[in-house]
Amino acid sequence: MYWLVATMSVAILGLVAAGIALELRPALSTRIRPWYKPAMGSQLLIFLGAQVALLVLGIHDAMAETAEGAETATGAAEITVGMGLAIIGVGIPTGLSTIGAGIAVGPIGAASLAAITEKPENLGRTLIYLGLAEGIAIYGLVISILLLNKL
Incomplete structure (x- = not known):
């Protein structure tokens, strides 16, 4: 489950880093134009896929209760x-x-x-x-x- 969270985090950080780089140096957009759209699209696809997988795999955790009625030893x-x-x-x-x-x-x-x-x-x-x-x-x-x- 944690690898999905890590995948989502890397996808978000990649999108943010690309946005900051293009904001600070707009001249880069002409040199990297052939590949930045597919790269951002694939990062978005990975993010959405990981989010769906988290929801599907996390449903049983949301519906599960511990034997003590969802309370730990500290109450x-x-x-x-x-x-x-x-x-x-x-x-x-x-x-x-x-x-x-x-x-x-x-x-x-x-x-x-x-x-x-x-x-x-x-x-x-x-x-x-x-x-x-x-x-x-x-x-x-x-x-x-x-x-x-x-x-």
Whole structure:
């Protein structure tokens, strides 16, 4: 299981190092253009493959309990790799829905401001549209709470 974590870490560090190198020396991009796209694509593929393998192999750890009712000798609950992955999985709906809400609110807010400037009586309608876009984040939070109750 730890080799998968190491593989994911190396893939992430490689992507970060390549991004920093290209940011600091943009002239490098013309010399390495033939191979940096396939290299970053393969690193991303390795990362996603390792993440899927961690989820598949870590499911039994998330669902397993120790014989003492998931408590160690000190009385604290032991958190396994699978439980850690499950907790990360609980946070994913909130994170992705928040990103989606942010993407939605930006253009809606700009259009609302322009509409209110021209016709101030449209304020109520534009607030409803903004509220509908913000509702996406609330839905993700509700899903995360429901998933957290399943752990």
